[in-house]
Amino acid sequence: MLRPIPARQPGGAPTTALRLGLDTLGTLPPDIARPSYDVRSLQPGVVHLGVGGFHRAHQAVYLDRLAGLGHRGWGVRGIGLRSNSHRDALAAQDHLYTVVELGTGAPRARVVGVLTDYLPAGGTAETDAAVAALADPRTQLVTVTVTAPAYAVATSAPGTAPTAFELVAQALRIRHRAGLAPFTVLSCDNLPDNGPAARRCVVEAAAALDPALARWVERTGAFPSSMADRITPPTSSEHRRLLRQELGVHDRAPVVTEPFSQWIVEDAFVGEAPPLADAGVDVVSDVRPYVAAKMRLLNAGHVALGFLGASTPNATTDAAMADPATGSLVERMLAEEVSPLLHPVPGLHLPTYLGEVLDRLRNPAIADPLSRLRRRGSVRMRNYVLPSLERAVLAGAPHLLLTEVVASWVDHLRRAAVTLEEGRATSEELAEELADPALARLLGPASRAAHDVRPFLAVADGFERLAGCPGFVQALQQSVTDREVGARAAAS
Ligand SMILES: NC(=O)c1ccc[n+]([C@@H]2O[C@H](COP(=O)([O-])OP(=O)(O)OC[C@H]3O[C@@H](n4cnc5c(N)ncnc54)[C@H](O)[C@@H]3O)[C@@H](O)[C@H]2O)c1
Ligand SMILES: O=P(O)(O)OC[C@@H](O)[C@@H](O)[C@H](O)[C@H](O)CO
Known part of the structure; x- marks a missing residue:
């Protein structure tokens, strides 16, 4: 000890x-x-x-x-x-x-x-x-x-x-x-x-x-x-x-x-x-149930905090969790949309586990930089968020908040594309900051996603099935467009 x-x-x-x-x-x-x-x-x-x-x-x-x-x-x-x-x-x-x-x-x-x-x-x-x-x-x-x-x-x-x-x-x-x-x-x-x-x-x-x-x-x-x-x-x-x-x-x-x-x-x-x-x-003998619970709760929570927090003044996990908008969205997403889809995990009481995860995310002494949680976005989205989102969409279960998280990622990439266009960052700097192996192919479609999100979904790894679900595509489109409109209004 x-x-x-x-x-x-x-x-x-x-x-x-x-x-x-x-x-x-x-x-x-x-x-x-x-x-x-x-x-x-x-x-x-x-x-x-x-x-x-x-x-x-x-x-x-x-x-x-x-x-x-x-x-x-x-x-x-x-x-x-x-x-x-x-x-x-x-x-x-x-x-x-x-x-x-x-x-x-x-x-x-x-x-x-x-x-x-x-x-x-x-x-x-x-x-x-x-x-x-x-x-x-x-x-x-x-x-x-x-x-x-x-x-x-x-x-x-x-x-x-x-x-x-x-x-x-x-x-x-x-x-x-x-x-x-x-x-x-x-x-x-x-x-x-x-x-x-x-x-x-x-x-x-x-x-x-x-x-x-x-x-x-x-x-x-x-x-x-x-x-x-x-x-x-x-x-x-x-x-x-x-x-x-x-x-x-x-x-x-x-x-x-x-x-x-x-x-x-x-x-x-x-x-x-x-x-x-x-x-x-x-x-x-089988780690898969533990992996699923950890990735879909803790790691998905990290992804959500990273991208939802990107358009706020918050720079760390504890600050983002304390922010009424970001923190409560993440809590509700994990409790209402992700948890109900998890299979039982041997020896784990899921509500208690989720409570621990939320306490860990709130830990002010850790204050994990959100910038760390935005790295490798396409990989994290596919591994941590998509498994819940795809299950929810296909089962007709609630998924509005998970969709918001995807929209915040698209919006973050759009903002990154703007910094590039305006010469406020070089492509090397963006590659270093976001460390995303798919960055080059995502930036262009993300910058046009407020008009049409489908080309983005066509090149984002793992979205093949969701791209064919009209209800999901429409909800994502709405959220991505709202975010860009909101950002423009705030800037003017
Ligand atoms: N930091 C955490 O909270 C945490 C917790 C659980 C699991 N992990 C996992 O551990 C791994 C490392 O995380 P970290 O926080 O130590 O990161 P880090 O950036 O401190 O270390 C990553 C290490 O991987 C090496 N590396 C990166 N890309 C590589 C590549 N393509 N080929 C070979 N080596 C490569 C780097 O040189 C470095 O040594 C990640 O996969 C992460 O998911 C991290
Ligand atoms: O390391 P990644 O890219 O898989 O995800 C970022 C964080 O969610 C992750 O490092 C967590 O801190 C970690 O998984 C906690 O055990």
């Missing part, structure tokens, strides 16, 4: 912050929880692909707990892919970092020691080192957080860096040739059926190397599905200041997160598996 840290009085004496490192671990302020085990004794049983904030606030914390329970074989070697986020900072502090939980009480901090190494992304030598770490016979588990769009591109274009799945396939080729068993590949990315998606990508990457390898992977590989949940916003300089001045730790790569954490993993491992259940992971 993390220990609560008494809030320092405003104006209290400034703390001399201790630089985080193995040499200072024993002298950190007593309120900061730290590894109870010898960090240097860890064996690297896990390789993680895509060392972002979420991995460090979630999976690494469970594995850190395991190490604390005496399971020393599950140290994590991280591999950077697109970016080497915080790699130098982490290396300079012996790969230790602080996880700060921000809830209703005082912040709680814990130093995590389970990251043993962080291999960079880059050129041929880096790729070879990454593949060697994966192929290492000690590696039993490969965890993955590379974002949902990465699963649409299993193999890289010539002359570009290998994808995560190509690295895995190259390592599996080495293991196959050496007569070793494969490792388990555990996707923790937010996408439905993330296990089968990871399997498909690795098999495709393996087939490009050798069809026999692909057959071996298909036959012997293990790709459990999982549902990993813990809201982890980007760490800001204010968070670092809080840690330094209020908690007395000088950490160049901390992560902040909420107190809530859940990890539900399909029981489908190959070789040796970490005893994840001992660390609080639910290991189940």
Whole structure:
């Protein structure tokens, strides 16, 4: 457990912050929880692909707990892919970092020691080192957080860096040739059926190397599905200041997160598996009901806050939830339109779960930037909102509020197109801000959607069936047009 840290009085004496490192671990302020085990004794049983904030606030914390329970074989070697986020900072502090939980009480901090190494992304030598770490016979588990769009591109274009799945396939080729068993590949990315998606990508990457390898992977590989949940916003300089001045730790790569954490993993491992259940992971035979509840409630709530909040002064989730218009629309959408369509989830009382989700979205200490929740809009809309919307439309169930959310997304894209036309942003800046793989094809139709939304629906992924439902198209058209008319009136 993390220990609560008494809030320092405003104006209290400034703390001399201790630089985080193995040499200072024993002298950190007593309120900061730290590894109870010898960090240097860890064996690297896990390789993680895509060392972002979420991995460090979630999976690494469970594995850190395991190490604390005496399971020393599950140290994590991280591999950077697109970016080497915080790699130098982490290396300079012996790969230790602080996880700060921000809830209703005082912040709680814990130093995590389970990251043993962080291999960079880059050129041929880096790729070879990454593949060697994966192929290492000690590696039993490969965890993955590379974002949902990465699963649409299993193999890289010539002359570009290998994808995560190509690295895995190259390592599996080495293991196959050496007569070793494969490792388990555990996707923790937010996408439905993330296990089968990871399997498909690795098999495709393996087939490009050798069809026999692909057959071996298909036959012997293990790709459990999982549902990993813990809201982890980007760490800001204010968070670092809080840690330094209020908690007395000088950490160049901390992560902040909420107190809530859940990890539900399909029981489908190959070789040796970490005893994840001992660390609080639910290991189940079928994760799909849990994934559906989480994505259609929490993640859809995030999508709704992000896009409905885009045309308001609110910049964070807590502010948007407190806004009577946005917050109540999101609450009603989840309670009245989404929840009734969910199937029962084993061990979960849906109204209680929804109440928790809403409380998490309201958490003022997290204050998740809405800009984060507008990234990859087309992917999030398809995975989190469309499953409920399509079911509701086809069943004749209420869906007005879900439709409003789609309209707010179209409107946000229209506004983005205007900033481009008026030279207030470059296409590179928009691509960076929205990180949407479909952006180029959506901007034009979105900018004309107030006149006719159908061309937009024709190019937006996943809307094929809804585009053929006249009642839905008419309601969406009305809402999109109203939004543009309202925006023009407000501007004049
Ligand atoms: N942040 C959260 O609250 C949270 C919670 C649950 C699940 N997740 C999932 O975890 C994943 C990572 O989230 P994060 O918050 O750590 O984001 P992040 O931006 O901090 O990290 C994303 C990581 O993925 C890598 N990456 C991005 N695109 C890639 C690609 N095409 N190929 C390979 N690597 C790629 C980046 O380099 C980075 O290391 C996402 O899929 C997200 O859905 C996040
Ligand atoms: O990460 P994405 O793009 O799938 O969705 C954004 C957020 O909804 C997501 O990161 C949540 O914070 C997370 O799923 C909470 O566990």
